Amino acid sequence: MDKKLAMQEPPAEQQMVNIFLTINNKPVYLTVPPAYRLIDMLRKELNFTGTKISCSIGRCGACSVFLNGELVNACLVLAYQVDGGTITTIEGVGEEGELDPVQEAFLNEGGFQCGYCTPGMIMAVKALLKEIEIPSEADIKEALSGNICRCTGYAGIIRAVYRAVENTQKKGE
DSSP: OOHHHHHHSOOSSOOOEEEEEEETTEEEEEEEOTTOBHHHIIIIITOOTTSOOSSSSSSSOTTEEEETTEEEEGGGOBHHHHTTOEEEOGGGSSSTTSOOHHHHHHHHHTOOSSOSSHHHHHHHHHHHHHHOSSOOHHHHHHHTTTOOOSSSOSHHHHHHHHHHHHHHHHHHO
8 A cells, every 4th residue: 555545544443522512503412533624514414504615724714603602614613622512504594484684685785696605704794793783894894804705896795784784773673
């Protein structure tokens, strides 16, 4: 066997860890390798495919989810780090059968083109609106600086954020 290939193979008896977490308000138990990425747990083990994989190094934001209420790149979080945690994915945004005000705004303002980056963008906007009720354009650009869209000029996305502010305020009244 080629020495390079042998070095890349996983150990014969790979250690596994039991993980308990809450995903989109539902308890989940998994047994996975401790260095398994959250993005792989979500997509491969649990079929939450709304969270996308793109760069796999934390630069594009396509895999953004909430971990214990904080926005994180799921490609950078390992299984052992989420044990006991609470995860919200794009599938968990909004109420049963209803779009979240941010999702509705992206839909109505054309805040997407191919849609691949949209789940991560929506999660980033939700994080922004949790911190700043009425963000400035500079706040919006800063909040979205970790999310890359290769299709649009971001104008529709920024319009969608302003609409999301309006939608959120209406829903809160």
